[in-house]
Amino acid sequence: MRLRFLGGAKEVGRSCLLLSTDNTSILLDCGIKSAKPTEYPAFEDLPPVDAVIWSHAHIDHIGATPLLFSRGLLSDDFRGVFATPPTLALASILLPDSYTLALRQWRELGMEELYQHDHIARTLSSVKTVNLHEDFKIGDFRIKFYEAGHILGSCIIAVNVEGLNIVYTGNIGAPGRAEHLNPPEAVEGADVLLLESTYGLILQHPSLKEAKRRLISSIMDTIKRGGKVLIPAFSVGRGQKIMRVLRKANLGCKVYYDGMLKDTTWFYWRFTSYLSDALIREVCLTRSNPFIDGIEPINGMRERKKIVSSGKPCVILAPSGMLEGGWSPYYLKELAEDEKNRVILVGHQGEGTVGEKLSKGKRRVELYVPTEKFEWVKTEVEVKCEVEVIEGFSGHGAANDLRLYARSVRPDTIILFHGDPEAIEKL
Known part of the structure; x- marks a missing residue:
C-alpha cells in the first residue's frame, strides 16, 4: 500500500x-x-x-x-x-x-x-x-x-x-x-x-464560556449606543454555533441571518440524528428548531436595504466568515461608515482575505459586493466602524x-x- x-x-x-x-x-x-x-x-x-x-x-x-x-x-x-x-x-x-x-x-x-x-x-x-x-x-x-x-x-x-x-x-x-x-x-x-x-x-483554545460572554457583551455595548452588529460567519459550523449563542441571549433587538445560512441551517434541522445527544433531547422536548427559533431570516434585497437603512440597532449574521463572498461584504459596505456600528470576527481569517486585513488593523479594503442580479461589484471601502476579533469558537x-x-x-x-x-x- x-x-x-x-x-x-x-x-x-x-x-x-x-x-x-x-x-x-x-x-x-x-x-x-x-x-x-x-x-x-x-x-x-x-x-x-x-x-x-x-x-x-x-x-x-x-x-x-x-x-x-x-x-x-x-x-x-x-x-x-x-x-x-x-x-x-x-x-x-x-x-x-x-x-x-x-x-x-x-x-x-x-x-x-x-x-x-x-x-x-x-x-x-x-x-x-x-x-x-x-x-x-x-x-x-x-x-x-x-x-x-x-x-x-x-x-x-x-x-x-x-x-x-x-x-x-x-x-x-x-x-x-x-x-x-x-x-x-x-x-x-x-x-x-x-x-x-x-x-x-x-495549547488550549480560549474558554468557550468566555468567548460567549465577550460576544454578548460586545453586542450589548453596540446596541446601547444605537449601532448595528455584523458577524461574518461560515455557513456551516461557525454560523450554527453563533446562532445557538444569539437565540439564548436576551439582546433586546432583532437578530437576523442571511445568505446560505438559511439553507445550511435547515439541513442541521433535517439531520437532527447527527447532532449531539443533548440537542436531540432538546428537540424532542421543545419540538422547535434549536438554531433559528427567535432569529429572523432576511429574504431578498428589499429587506436588506430596509434593515441597513433603519435607525434601529440589530445583529446580522451572514456568510462568508472571511468577507470574501456571500452577503457579508454587502453589509460591511453599508455599515462601515457609521462609527456606532461594529464588526465581530469569530472565525479563522485566511491569508490575504478581507477578514484577515481587518483583523490586522487595515481600515481601507477592497470588497466584492453582491448585487440583487447575482453579480459582483468591486468596491473600495473605508471602515470607520469598530472591528473586534473574538477567539474561542473554533x-x-x-x-x-x-x-x-x-x-x-x-x-x-x-x-x-x-x-x-x-x-x-x-x-
Missing part, C-alpha cells in the same frame, strides 16, 4: 490524500484553498481514481472533486464519491457557491474555467451516502466512518488495507467545544493515525485536544497534516 499527500501536507487547505495498491486507488478528501480556488491538489502522475471519500463538506476538503471529472482522472471502474448523508446535503449547496467564487477569480486572472456546472452535477450525482459505523468496501480497501465532532456530518475515516489499519481524522473537534455536536470518537486498533494539526501552535481541537485524541487511539505511527509547518513542528 502506498500513501501520498496531493495537498494538505504542511499547509491548511486543499486536503487530498492518495491511498493506492496495485489494484485500487482512492482519495481521502479532494479540496481547494478556501479563498484561493486556483490552488488545488497536485494531480500530476495520479493513477486513475477508483473512489473519493469525503470527511466533511467544507470546501478545503471537497472543492477540487469536480476537477477529477473535468480532467478525466477517474478510472473506468469508478465507484463514486462516498460521504455521510448530511455531507452530501451540505455539498449540494457549498460546491455551486464555491464555483461562483472560483469563476470570479479565474476571470480576473485571465484563466479558462477549470470545471463547469456540469462537472459539479456529475460529482453530486456520483455520491453514495454511508452512515456512521457502516462498513463498506472499495477494491482492496475496507472503510468505516466515525464521529469527528467538527461540523454536521463530519467523520473520521478508518481504512483497513493489506492488514494495516489507518485512521484519517479529516478535521476533528474537541469535547465541550460545540454543544450541538458529539465529541470525536476514538478508533481502536489503529496502526497509523493521520492527525490534523490546524491549531498545533495553540471547530478544531487545539494541541492538547489533539494529543489527548492521539493517546485515546494509541497508534504505532502518527502522521501530522492540515497545519502550517510551524504548527506541525510544535505539535
Whole structure:
C-alpha cells in the first residue's frame, strides 16, 4: 500500500490524500484553498481514481472533486464519491457557491474555467451516502466512518488495507467545544493515525464560556449606543454555533441571518440524528428548531436595504466568515461608515482575505459586493466602524485536544497534516 499527500501536507487547505495498491486507488478528501480556488491538489502522475471519500463538506476538503471529472482522472471502474448523508446535503449547496467564487477569480486572472456546472452535477450525482459505523468496501480497501465532532456530518475515516489499519481524522473537534455536536470518537486498533494539526501552535483554545460572554457583551455595548452588529460567519459550523449563542441571549433587538445560512441551517434541522445527544433531547422536548427559533431570516434585497437603512440597532449574521463572498461584504459596505456600528470576527481569517486585513488593523479594503442580479461589484471601502476579533469558537481541537485524541487511539505511527509547518513542528 502506498500513501501520498496531493495537498494538505504542511499547509491548511486543499486536503487530498492518495491511498493506492496495485489494484485500487482512492482519495481521502479532494479540496481547494478556501479563498484561493486556483490552488488545488497536485494531480500530476495520479493513477486513475477508483473512489473519493469525503470527511466533511467544507470546501478545503471537497472543492477540487469536480476537477477529477473535468480532467478525466477517474478510472473506468469508478465507484463514486462516498460521504455521510448530511455531507452530501451540505455539498449540494457549498460546491455551486464555491464555483461562483472560483469563476470570479479565474476571470480576473485571465484563466479558462477549470470545471463547469456540469462537472459539479456529475460529482453530486456520483455520491453514495454511508452512515456512521457502516462498513463498506472499495477494491482492496475496507472503510468505516466515525464521529469527528467538527461540523454536521463530519467523520473520521478508518481504512483497513493489506492488514494495516489507518485512521484519517479529516478535521476533528474537541469535547465541550460545540454543544450541538458529539465529541470525536476514538478508533481502536489503529496502526497509523493521520492527525490534523490546524491549531498545533495553540495549547488550549480560549474558554468557550468566555468567548460567549465577550460576544454578548460586545453586542450589548453596540446596541446601547444605537449601532448595528455584523458577524461574518461560515455557513456551516461557525454560523450554527453563533446562532445557538444569539437565540439564548436576551439582546433586546432583532437578530437576523442571511445568505446560505438559511439553507445550511435547515439541513442541521433535517439531520437532527447527527447532532449531539443533548440537542436531540432538546428537540424532542421543545419540538422547535434549536438554531433559528427567535432569529429572523432576511429574504431578498428589499429587506436588506430596509434593515441597513433603519435607525434601529440589530445583529446580522451572514456568510462568508472571511468577507470574501456571500452577503457579508454587502453589509460591511453599508455599515462601515457609521462609527456606532461594529464588526465581530469569530472565525479563522485566511491569508490575504478581507477578514484577515481587518483583523490586522487595515481600515481601507477592497470588497466584492453582491448585487440583487447575482453579480459582483468591486468596491473600495473605508471602515470607520469598530472591528473586534473574538477567539474561542473554533471547530478544531487545539494541541492538547489533539494529543489527548492521539493517546485515546494509541497508534504505532502518527502522521501530522492540515497545519502550517510551524504548527506541525510544535505539535
